[in-house]
Amino acid sequence: MWYRRLLNVFRRDHLSADVARELDFHIAERADELVAHGMSPEAAAREARRRFGHTGSIREATQDADLFTWLDAAWRDTRYAARSLAASRGFTIVAITSLALGIGANTAIFSLIDAVMLRDLPVRAPQELVVIDEVGGQDGAGDYTNPIWEQVRDGEHPFAGVLAYGDLSVNLADAGEVRPANGLWVSGGFFEMLGVRAERGRLLSPADDARGCPATAVLSYAFWQSTLGADPGVIGRTIAFSGHPVEVIGIADPRFQGLEAGRAPAFYVPLCAQPVVEPSSGFLDKRSYWFLRILGRLPAQLSLASANAELQAKSATWFRNTLPADWGAENQTEYLTRRLEAQQSLGALSGARQSYSGALMILMSIVALVLLVACANVANLMLVRAEGRQRELAVRVALGAGRMRVARQLLTEGLLLALVGAAIGIGLAYQGSHALLHFLSSAREPVSLDLSIDLRVLLFTAATAVLTALLFGMAPAWRAFRVDPHDALTAHGRGAGHGRSRFGFGKILVSAQVALSLVLVTGAALLLGSFRAVADVDKGFDDRNVLVAETNFRWDDATPEARHEIEREALARLRAIPGVSAAAASFRTPLERKGWNGFAKVPGVTLPRGDDALSWINLVGDGYFATMGMRLVAGRDYSAADRLGGPDVVIINEVAAARFFASRNPVGATIQMEDGPQTTRSYEVVGVVSNASYRSLRENPLAQLFLPLAQQPDYAGTVSFELKASGSAAALRPIVTRALAEISPRATIQFRELEQQVAETLRTDRLLATLSVFFGALALLLAMIGLYGTMAYSIARRRAEIGIRLALGAAPERVSREVLREVAVMLGLGLLFGLAGVLATTRLVEGFLFGVTPREPSLLIGSAIVLGVATLAAGYLPARRAAAMDPMEALRQD
């Protein structure tokens, strides 16, 4: 019935017509009566209408009666539900907390997933955009050189438009400590093709991107707001990017945050400005400088397949036109087999997507399980409560309340719980998703996502809440129907005979909770174990109290000799700082997430696989190994004598020694490496050093070659100074800044603590471990509450029965044993299903694990023991209470 009332609210017009018809009939009847009394039909009609009064207002009042009764009933239901929930406070608090945590966790993770993976780009017709990928060659890294981009741009491509962009990092500080900002190199048509509008000023156009252009930039709205204080006069002004003047021409739409989730660019600079903004790279004509990504817009009438056929044919010419002349013949042949291919998934673009989607999917699965446990818990509590209210419900049914009405009452209670839980959950989610984002972000790789709760997230939460309400609101309602009021009233709540079978559903729920908890606890144990294994990996270097000062001396045209002289002077200054026990210079530092490699060759040695020759290179100065706590295994360290003009030398690590020289002594042997086009350079091995992690803690030590920094004739960019502090590394920063400024006033410095740099590589592991343990514990707690509730109630129901048995001389231990046996059955069933669940789901996390195997028996047994102990503890309390019952008191009741 009541659903029709709900319909009435939406069908006022229809309703109105119905009421109007009814009132018209009344007036017609009255007019007939008046005519019968001798009135003329016209006068009768007028008089009938007059007597009736204002039909419009009566019609409204009549309709309102329909609507009002419905609203009134809903309001009374809600108030009744609120009162009855307030009356059992413990139940309500546990239920709402369970739901809020379940819904909150789901919403938080879903917000992140939505921001990272689902949300459309805020650009015109994003579904038409395609990523241009490389096929045919050795690797389709998806990055292109500027010459290739120019071929695509000017060639006959099948697209309605194309754009290219690449990363650009600049320093906003004039000197001293670096203030980094990350933006994009963009092609001139970038904004036009995406359909992004300007907030202020103008955006770049194809005309701005011609060789020899002045340096201009469009700023992102966020950068303009935060860094420039939303200064309206900034347009037309010049700001310095790494010391190079760039004119600001406009501010982009605030909604546009770049093309890759998690990485919002601060500014956009046209590619043609490279000679001004980044003179050292000279990428405009370099044929081996891979940094651009290319997107195309598919014309509406063209299919992806036919666009690709055309692209395939055209791109052969483009690759031919851009063949790098300095490559070896083999590589050139490979280059010519490369082709372009468009792909519809923009998802492949996002760095954040690739880095975190796996972790987020795991988290999503975890919180989905937690939500299930929470729902099962609330359903169970509702069931227990409904059982306790059976008499109340039966009385209401006996007094004439419709069963529908009782069901509606229970449903209202469920909905009220779910809505309050969801409201609190959204609050938690808001806090939680920001905390998560903070966890994923680091100073070096900031992740910025738009986490404002959007409609989709709200819908998701609402759907979860309503489904939950239906699930656990209906279960008791359905049970209430099956109860015969007569039975319920006369059985007096003793339920001696049929209590057990009735309670089957509750026990199934508890078993399900145990099963889900086992999955979660095992997952938590795996992820925690994996995290500890990664964190405990022997890095091979000592990261404690090491300050890294990545320094850019900005020597535009200093000779190599002069550069090395400045480096030496700087190092001498740094070593003299009190509190610095050791210091050295290098090109890279370990676990920087950047790598440099090359193929090494030892005359007379052929390796089984060509890839084995791949060696990871770093440039280091004297004292580097001592500063980093690495051990020299054989030979010597570099000295001041290893400088430009001296004999070329190299120090290799133990992996490289074993790989290239087997059991021979490498010291004194020769290693060759490619050095520019078709030339190789020979190095004499002067030392062997212990292994250390290079790119990641998870991988086995790589073959590494350490070349002397002081022998490099040319290298652009920065040098890192490592300082081993005897006390706190961070405290050295101001002194180091001053010391370096004295050597070179223009120098810019970026500080990092090595220990933090290492910790940052573990943040996904730490996040998964922390959250999985938290949620595992939560699920366990919920399962314990569920079990306690079920058993406590089942015993309360059987009070009379237990009382009689105790009175007849049954041993109290026997009673408690029996209760515990019931708990054990639930536990056993739960563990059995849980085990199946574990075996089915651990594959999901396998890719994230390090140093632990998912099906390790000890782990499963450990988790099962944790669950067993927790469950039995939860069951022990009611069991003891049953045994301690005073039989007289139990029987006297009712």
Add this chain to the structure above:
Amino acid sequence: MKRARNDILQGTLDLLVLKCLAAQGSMHGYALTAHIQRVSAEQLRVEEGSLYPALHRMEQAGWVKAEWGSTEKNRQARFYGILAAGKRQLAEEEASWARLRDGVQRVLRYA
């Protein structure tokens, strides 16, 4: 809800309508006004502005049911019939009316 001028003591309209429906069977709104007027010897006149909202409220409460049917004059009218819940409600209202009448009479007599 808009309150209409009412010749009938507030709260007794439901009682009268339910009683008529219980005694006479299914009736439409106009017949109800006519019936009440006739039986009360023209003492009571039911206001249309109160009657129809009341009928719809009682329908929502599940006391009466309504369906469209045709009258002897072959006009389409909405006929109301009493339901079980309406009969219970009627018993309650009759009892409370009796109490009210008693109470008022006592006051008139002894005050």
